[in-house]
Amino acid sequence: MSEFATGDGVNTKDATLLSVRQLRTWFELRRWGLLKVGDVRAVDGLDFEMRRGEAVAFVGESGCGKSSLARTLLGLYRPTAGSIWIEGEDMAGFDRHQLHLYRRKIGYVQQDPYAALPPFMQVRRILREPLIVHGNRDREDQERKIRAALREVRLEPPETYLTKFPHMLSGGQQQRVVIARALILKPALIIADEPVSMLDASVRVEILNLLRQIQQQRNLTLAFITHDLSTVRYFANRIMVMYAGQIVERAPVDTLLDQPRHPYTQALLEALPDPDPDNAQKIRRLPKGEPPSLVSPPSGCRFHPRCPHAIKGLCEIKPPPEFPIAPEHGAACWLNQPS
Amino acid sequence: MNRWRAALQELKKYPTAVAGLLLIAFLLGLSAYAVIAIPYRQALELWRGGEHWQAHPRNAAPAWTNLFRRRKLPPTVRLDSVDNGLAEQDELAGLRRQRITLPFTFNYFDFPSEINLFLETEFTRKTPLLSIRWQTPDGRQIDLGAYRPLRRQRLSLSQDRELAARLGHPGHIGLMTGSAESEHPTVLRGDYQVVLEILHFEPGSQLRADFIVYGRVHGLAGTDHQRRDLLVALLWGTPIALLFGLAAALGTTLTTLVIATAGVWYGGRIDAAIQRITEVNMILPLLPVLVMVGTLYSRSLWLMLAVVVAFGLFSAGVKMYRAMLLPVRRAPFVEAAQAYGAGSRRIIFRYMIPRVLPVLVPAFVTLIPTFVFLEASLAVLGLGDPLLPTWGKILNDAQQQSALYNQHYYWVLTPAAMLMLTGLGFALLGFAMDRIFNPRLRSD
Structure with a gap:
């Protein structure tokens, strides 16, 4: 774990799997289905890279655009602008056939395992579907892969689960089937959108451990999307904090948790429950207000209406660029402007 | 397929479902019998x-x-001079005299509805002379007159005015x-006893009476x-009703489902257009339109079926299926299927429609009788197919008479009973299936 927590396990240039440049996913708002009245800027100018074998957490409140980012990476939403480079190709320019091939490389683990599994299909059928869609017609080969995937997610012996319908499984088992489905096409990247937030606390750790083990064994790249900073520490190499469709701070996980430099990150960390009894009486400064409108985001720094350190005459006028603080650590906040 | 077999097993646990299945099996058996026993053309011809x-009584x-009944009503008595008659012949100065006696026993409490005598006569030039005598059980002899019958003639004793005046x-x-x-x-x-006295003027002349x-x-x-x-x-109303109901239900359900699914899947303007057309269509009254088509154009059953299905395309079902499919469209498992690359057709037929099949x-099963009733209603209104014998046509005749x-x-009661049985x-089968398939109605 320490190897991953320090973030220096893999960092050669060649190891870059995914490179996102100026990514925008906007949704048109129309009145009566005709008149355009504006855009929902769910993802608004993202730049980041993900290396092979790396786990990156995207953290933010609900409505910050992290799920839209996941869906854009999955090819469910077409990016409005920008590019997503994967293995030397720009996914934003793919045609149908290329997109179909691209989908093999990406696995998707969803939030609500019960809703993510078609209730009228047995586990065998659920796991066979991706294989059929990608042209595998060999029954024996399918069966072998299905059993291997079930073993990999520790649903053993697989025979017990093959003929089960989703409602016959527990929440943890359902999520294991979801993970098995994400893995069965041998993807290079797994996108996990809040994979444990719907599960019982007792099962969460198991599922997180399982995901981490599989990620390490297969040297998978993992995009872990969550609102919960407390699960991130044990899981990710790097964290990107998102606010209103943009990345406001990025850093290796320990750096970010110990020395947050953006007021929003600081506020998120302070909102975490603290197990130290000495701090029981400490008054927490929670971020006031609500996430901003994505249709007409605040001018300047998007966090300035809620920011306790906002500098008048600067923050509400000029959007801050990302200032480098340390290698791999950057924060988009005027407070970090090198003086 | 296992699910369907399991569902059938499940159905057997519901007595109402078994009763419904038996009724449907009975109707299907009746249809098969009708089609085999009376071929289509013959049925139209008969009707x-x-x-x-x-030879059949009226009403x-x-x-x-x-x-x-305590006082039994009489059935029809049919006496043929060849099969039932006691014939005597004698020759008299070149003439041939023939006497045919037709005896019958009448032990009922009501009068017959009519008495007719059908005559078939064969002769070359000279018609034989026929005189008829009626003998009652108490021995009275009533003279019914003498006739020179045509080659084919019907003598209606019920409508004989002169006889009626004589008898009162x-x-x-x-x-x-x-x-x-x-x-x-x-x-x-x-x-x-009916006694026919025939005087033949030609050696080869023949008279055959059907009394x-x-x-x-x-x-x-x-x-x-x-x-x-x-x-x-x-009998013939059964296959027609079932066919009409099944075809109309199938036609409207399938087309409606496909239209609703297409609207939900593609969304946007296609969905909006489908919804507006449906709303307009829903306020158009079907029955008056059918009456107009029937009155002005044609009353053919197949045309009516086409109109019903055409109006069913954008029926209220579109709204219902849309409401059921919208959450499925947004369901995470559909999103997951898209993410691993399932195409539109696969998602519609493998992920969305199976979700609403229950x-x-x-x-669909409960919809079938609705169309059976619609067809009967049209017939009762006088807009039934002019050729086909149907339950609705019986009701229409009954009403007119x-x-x-x-x-x-x-x-009235027999066709109504057939409609009710259908x-x-x-309904029994449909409701039981609803309880099995529809998770919200499951008690366990």
């Missing part, structure tokens, strides 16, 4: 009426109604009573005002 039915109740009552009453003077004559029970004392009960289903056996329409199949006012209850069968 057109006319000479086929001249006779089904024979089994006698089981419930129409023939079929006056001839069958011992108390002709009374206002309320009663039936004289016992052995009757019919029409009853007041007939067969399994009774007859209508045109003497047609209602059994023909009751609601759709019972709804004021069947209930004239106490011909069977005429409705009941499909």
Whole structure:
């Protein structure tokens, strides 16, 4: 774990799997289905890279655009602008056939395992579907892969689960089937959108451990999307904090948790429950207000209406660029402007 | 497929479902019997009426109604001079005299509905001379007159005015009573005889008489005002009703489902257009349109079916299926399927439609009788197919002939019972299926 927590396990240039440049996913708002009245800027100018074998957490409140980012990476939403480079190709320019091939490389683990599994299909059928869609017609080969995937997610012996319908499984088992489905096409990247937030606390750790083990064994790249900073520490190499469709701070996980430099990150960390009894009486400064409108985001720094350190005459006028603080650590906040 | 077999096993646990299945099986069996026993063309031919039915009584109740009567009604007595007659012949100065006696026993409490004599005569030049004598059980001899019959002739003793004036009552009453003077004559029970005295003027001339004392009960289903056996329409009405109901239900359900799914899947303007068309279509009244088509254009059953299905395309079902499919469209498992690359067609047919089938199949089963009733309603309104014998046509005739006012209850009740059995069968099955398939109605 320490190897991953320090973030220096893999960092050669060649190891870059995914490179996102100026990514925008906007949704048109129309009145009566005709008149355009504006855009929902769910993802608004993202730049980041993900290396092979790396786990990156995207953290933010609900409505910050992290799920839209996941869906854009999955090819469910077409990016409005920008590019997503994967293995030397720009996914934003793919045609149908290329997109179909691209989908093999990406696995998707969803939030609500019960809703993510078609209730009228047995586990065998659920796991066979991706294989059929990608042209595998060999029954024996399918069966072998299905059993291997079930073993990999520790649903053993697989025979017990093959003929089960989703409602016959527990929440943890359902999520294991979801993970098995994400893995069965041998993807290079797994996108996990809040994979444990719907599960019982007792099962969460198991599922997180399982995901981490599989990620390490297969040297998978993992995009872990969550609102919960407390699960991130044990899981990710790097964290990107998102606010209103943009990345406001990025850093290796320990750096970010110990020395947050953006007021929003600081506020998120302070909102975490603290197990130290000495701090029981400490008054927490929670971020006031609500996430901003994505249709007409605040001018300047998007966090300035809620920011306790906002500098008048600067923050509400000029959007801050990302200032480098340390290698791999950057924060988009005027407070970090090198003086 | 295992799921469907399991569902069938499950159905057996519901007595109502079993009853519904039995009823449907009975109707299907009846249809098969009708189609095999009376070929289509023959059925149309029979239902057109006319000479086929001249030996049948008018407006006779089904024979089994006698089981419930203390005073039994008479069935039809048919006497053929060749089969039933006692013939004597003698030669007289080149003439041939023939006497045919037709005896019959009448032991019922009501008068026959009619008495007719059908004559078929063969001669080259000179018609034979026929005189008829009626003998009652109490020994009276009534002279029914002398005739020179045509080659084919019907002598209606009921409509013989001269005879009616002589007897004080129409023939079929006056001839069958011992108390002709009374206002309320009663039936004289016992052995009757009709004696035909024929004088042939040619050696080869022949006369064949078919003597019919029409009853007041007939067969399994009774007859209508045109003497047609209602059994023909009751039997043939079954396959027609089932076919119409099934075709209309299938046509509307499938098209509606596909339209609703397409709207939900593609969304946006396609969905909006489908919704607006549906809303306009929903306020268009179907029955008046059918009446207009039937009155101005054609009353063919197939045209009606086409109009019903055409109006069903954008029916309220679109709204219902859309409401069911919208959450499925947004369901995470559909999103997951998209993410691993399933195409539109695969998602629609493998992920979305299976999700609504549990609601759709019972709804489809309960929809069938609605269309059966619609077809019957059209027929009752006089817009039934002009050629086909259907339950609705029976009801239409019954209504036009004021069947209930004239106490011909069977005429209304039998087709109504068939309609009710159809409705009941499909409703029982549909509701039971709903309880099995629809998770919200499951008790366990």
